[in-house]
Amino acid sequence: MSERPTLARASAWMALGTIVSRLTGMLRSVALIAVIGASLNADLFNIANSIPNSLYILVAGGIFNVVLVPQLVRAMKNDEDGGDAYANRVITLGLLVLLAASIVLTIAVPLIMRLLFDATLFTPEFTEQRRSAFLLMVLCMPQVFFYGAFVLVGQVLNARQRFGPMMWAPILNNLIALAMLGTYAWLFGTSDAADGFSRGEILLLGLGSTLGIVVQAATLVPFLRAVGFRYRPRFDFRGVGLGHTARLGAWTLGFIVVNQIAFFVVARIGSGATIEGRRTGQEAAGQTVYDLGFLLAQVPHGVITVSLATAIIPTLSAHAADGRLARVGSEIGRTLRLVLILIVPIAVAVGVLGPQLAQVLASGGAASSSVGAIGTTISAFSLGMVAFTLHYVVLRGFYAMEDTRTPFWIQAVIAATNVLVASVASALVAPVWVSTILALAFGAAYLVGLAISATLLSRRVGGIATTEMARFLIRLALVTVLTCGLMVAASVAWLRLDLGPDGTFVAALLHLVVVGGFGALAYAAAAQVARLRELQYVVRSLLRRG
Structure with missing residues (x-):
């Protein structure tokens, strides 16, 4: 692991920014359900505010995120100007595409809306809710341009080994969102409503959300000068290798298309559950509850996996460019072990303590009546938390080799599995269980995808399906089963002690702290006995300064 200290130090700064970003993002989500609840109004706003990010990804996000960094690194290595001209052309072309896309999408x-929402929303009974969704989506759609600008500038910084700003900038967006929700509560109060928003509420939510993305993108611009890059618009796109990038991006676009088809289907199913609950008077848990569980499941991924994967992309790209495929495999294998040693115990804790976590996050707010559904949804995401993050790491190996076709076919299988399981299973349950079913479908789909991607990459570069990995997985499985069993027993014992009023914030928080702390100690002790050196390495790296 001689190269890992540098990776660990680079990841530490990104992880710190990501931790703060994810925590403020979680606060934003908690504030959202506290202010506007988890019913139909919340779904209308959540979908309107999340669809620009989804559509940006559909238009250009995959190309910006996973194709351009290897190309920028190659240009920096081979071009006389250090890749500046190439970067200027990419930014110029990207901004033009984003501007046109934003106008067309608006x-x-x-x-x-017809694709995202169940047909029931377009009946006369839901006229006010439909109007609210339309106005919110129009106000939020310019975010497509600013999401793209943020990623374009961020990838130029990443290619020059400046990873931190892109991880820290979203914090400002989250703070603006928190201020917006606070203002909303002050002006309009809180409620778990399902009858649509007033015009004033729509303006505050829509414009406030878009302002956050504008500030997030603008924050990165000064850092370009700090790395010695001066942006100058260039329109000479021919003959500079952008065709190669576009060919790579064609498969990536296909990857994004199938992924976003799954997103649209899940959003339609989730919002359909809340619409059905509103129509029939049943308790429902749809898109907002699913989104909260998903966001929580993504916190470990963002803090641990994205930081590590972002830091190794330039190294993987360099190894692949020089034909050292065995080094690509060994880097991926070591990164997978580091990710597993940290993600697995978190997933166990989430699975066991989901109900208590939901009580801490949602009690006392407008969504307090949905705490039970939130808890089961959070627990159901534990499988997806592991499968998604490992699959994400494995795909970095394909992208480093400029293979975007294989990830497309894998993602097609994942999307099909997700859509099939979600559609069939959600039709068999009451609306209150829909968010939990969607979370389980997500985990099942990425478990299938992980099995395929790991097998294919290992056959090409090695370093994954090795004896060392097999021994590590066996030891980790034993430690995980032991830890899970101890945590379940401790949780049951704690509930039987009946130390305070059940279902309160304080009782749930104490449960989390005591049982979660016990689980962490049990895992650390079991890992020490099992000689899982990766955990010791991570701890030493985090404690090392500089």
Whole structure:
């Protein structure tokens, strides 16, 4: 692991920014359900505010995120100007595409709504809710341009080994969102409503959300000068290798398309559950509850996996460019072990303590009546938490080799599995269980994808399906089963002690702290006995300064 200290130090700064970003993002989500609840109004706003990010990814996000960094690194290595001209052309072309896409998508909002929402929303009974969704989506759609600008500038910084700003900038967006929700509560109060928003509420939510993305993108611009890059618009796109990038991006676009089809289907199923609950008077848990569980499941991924994966992309790209595929495999294998040693115990804790975590996050707010559904949804995401993050790491190996076709076919299988399981299973349950079913479908789909991606990459570069990995997985499985059993027993024992009023914030928080702390100690002790050196290495790296 001689190269890992540098990786660990680079990841530590990103992880710190990501931790703060994820924590403020979680606060934003908690504030959201506290202010506007988890019913139909919350779904209308959540979908309107999340669809620009989804559509940006559909338009250009995959190309910006996973294709451009290897190309920028190659240009820095081979071009006389250090890749500046190439980067200027990429930024110029990207901004033009984003601007055109933002205009077209805003015009297409009525059609997009038809894809996202169940047909029931377009009946006379839901006129006010439909109007709210339309106005919110129009106000949020310019975010497509600013999401793209943020990623374009961020990838130029990443290619120059400046990873921190891209991890820290979203914090400002989250703070603006928190201020917006606070202002909303002050002006309009809180409620778990399902009858649509007033015009004033729509303006505050829509414009406030878009302002956050604008500030997030603008924050990165000064850092370009700090790395010696001066942006100058260039329109000479021919003959500079952008065709190669576009060919790589074609498969990546296909990857994004199938992924976003799954997103649209899940959003339609989730919002359909809350619409059905509103129509029939049943308790429902749909898109907002699913989104909260998903966001929580993504916190470990963002803090641990994205930081490690982002830091190794330039190294993987360099190894692949020089034909050292065995080094690509060994880097991926070591990164997978580091990720597993940290993600697995967190997933166990989430699975066991989901109900208590939901009580801490949602008690006392407008969504307090949905705490039970939130808890089961959080627990159901524990499988997806592990499978998704490992699959994410494995795909970095394909992208480093500029293979975007294989990830497309793998993602097609994942999307099909997700859609099939979610559609069939959600139709068999009451609306209150829909968010839990969607979370389980997500985990099942990425478990299938992980099995395929790991097998294919290992056959090409090695370093994954090795004896060392097998021994590590056996030891980790034994430690995990032991830890899970002890945590379940401790949780049951704690509940039987009946130390305070059940279902209160204080009781749930004490449960989390005591049982979660016990589980962490049990895992650390069992890992020490099992000689899982990766955990010791991570701890030493985090404690090392500089």
